[in-house]
Amino acid sequence: MTPQEMDARIVRYGDLKPCKTAFIDAHTPGSDQKENFTIIGGGVSESPDQHVHIRDTPGFNIGAAGQPPKCRNSLHSHRTAEVFFVLKGRWRFFWGRWGNAGEVVLEEGDIINIPTGIFRGFENIGTDYGMIMAILGGDDAGGGVIWAPQVIEDASGHGLVLGENGKLYDTKKGESLPDGIKPMSVLTDDELKAYPEPTTQEVVPHYVARYWDMMALADRQPARVIGDGAMLHDKPGFEVELLTRGSIPAEKYTTDTHEILMPMRGHWRLDYDGGSAVLNPGDTCAVPPGVARSVQPSMTGEASLYRVRSTDDPAGPTVKA
Incomplete structure (x- = not known):
């Protein structure tokens, strides 16, 4: 790329x-x-x-x-x-x-x-x-x-x-x-x-899920926030993880799903086959399947990043009984 x-x-x-x-x-x-x-x-x-x-x-x-x-x-x-x-x-x-x-x-x-x-x-x-x-x-x-x-x-x-x-x-x-x-109809009392x-x-x-709870869980591996076996157990058609310093190895990896990177704190260096970029808080990066990439904090200090990946699960949680 x-x-x-x-x-x-x-x-x-x-x-x-x-x-x-x-x-x-x-x-x-x-x-x-x-x-x-x-x-x-x-x-x-x-x-x-x-x-x-x-x-x-x-x-x-x-x-x-x-x-x-x-x-x-x-x-x-x-x-x-x-x-x-x-x-x-x-x-x-x-x-x-x-x-x-x-x-x-x-x-x-x-x-x-x-x-x-x-x-x-x-x-x-x-x-x-x-x-x-x-x-x-x-x-x-x-x-x-x-x-x-x-x-x-x-x-x-x-x-x-x-x-x-x-x-x-x-x-x-x-x-x-x-x-x-x-005009759009108004919901009835029965509805x-x-x-x-x-x-x-x-x-x-x-x-x-509270930020500092997730940060504590992300000390050595990504904190699984939403998805199968995660802190919030619903499977809404995507999974969410929180990454921080030390959550993932520096080596490049690939996925067979789409991956969205959304920094929360700090500046993150995205290296991919073909180049590199720095992601900042509030940025949104859409990495397609099959592209080898790595992502790591580029500066000292607090660093956190939400990572969202597509799944085959139904797209909607429901209220628990």
């Missing part, structure tokens, strides 16, 4: 292009300052303004959300896995029909594997602009977002209408639904009964 080919597979944090109109709550007060980033794959954005950095998917999607303090993402659900790790800031994740069934606060480096089939939202409760990185199961990320009814109703009062085709229309800009396209309301105690032990 040439350096030019590898460079095309590295999305730098500083080059990320945000979309401020990605979802139906883009005009709703309290949610109108959030930014959505689609890094690998089409993601779940409802806006034609969304920039996609790398369209080819490795069996899952990579995205990110950036929000100033006190900005929240409205209650929604997905049909496949939605995993977040906190790159910057302090974040509160909450869930349930009204967002009051349970909650957890995540610090930098922490990761949450949110169960499918529940409404969830999140907000930046830190003092500065925050950033969370997302892994979404499936090549098509599960076919979009399912919004809690009140989110659709609130959005209509601020000019945004979601069509049944999954696209947004801004009535304040004079846009209207095309002929033959109806809402299918969405579980798990408590904090039911979710956190099974779906949240």
Whole structure:
């Protein structure tokens, strides 16, 4: 692989292009300052303004959300896995029909594997602009977002209408639904009964891993975070590991699956057959199967990196009984 080919597979944090109109709550007060980033794959954005950095998917999607303090993402659900790790800031994740069934606060480096089939939202409760990185199961990320009814109703009062085709229309800009396209239907009371309301105690032990716990486990080998036999046992169509200094040997290795490298702390040197590159916190690198590579911290100090690999498992965890 040439350096030019590898460079095309590295999305730098500083080059990320945000979309401020990605979802139906883009005009709703309290949610109108959030930014959505689609890094690998089409993601779940409802806006034609969304920039996609790398369209080819490795069996899952990579995205990110950036929000100033006190900005929240409205209650929604997905049909496949939605995993977040906190790159910057302090974040509160909450869930349930009204967002009051349970909650957890995540610090930098922490990761949450949110169960499918529940409404969830999140907000930046830190003092500065925050950033969370997302892994979404499936090549098509599960076919979009399912919004809690009140989110659709609130959005209509601020000019945004979601069509049944999954696209947004801004009535304040004079846009209207095309002929033959109806508004997205609101879930009925009977349909809402299918969405579980798990408590904090039911979710956190099974779906949240703390950064320093993972760092301790990654002292001599990668910490297995999500996947078969990992800290979080669900198999959502991909597996996640946390690497730190000494986790892997310096020799090159190959894989028969796609591998995504996402530094959390420190600078990492990626050596591959054909060249080398330095990966920094917030960067995303997509290494294809069969390419011999090694990755090691390039400087002293704290270093950690999330590594995501595609698997053949179904793309969505469910709430444990």
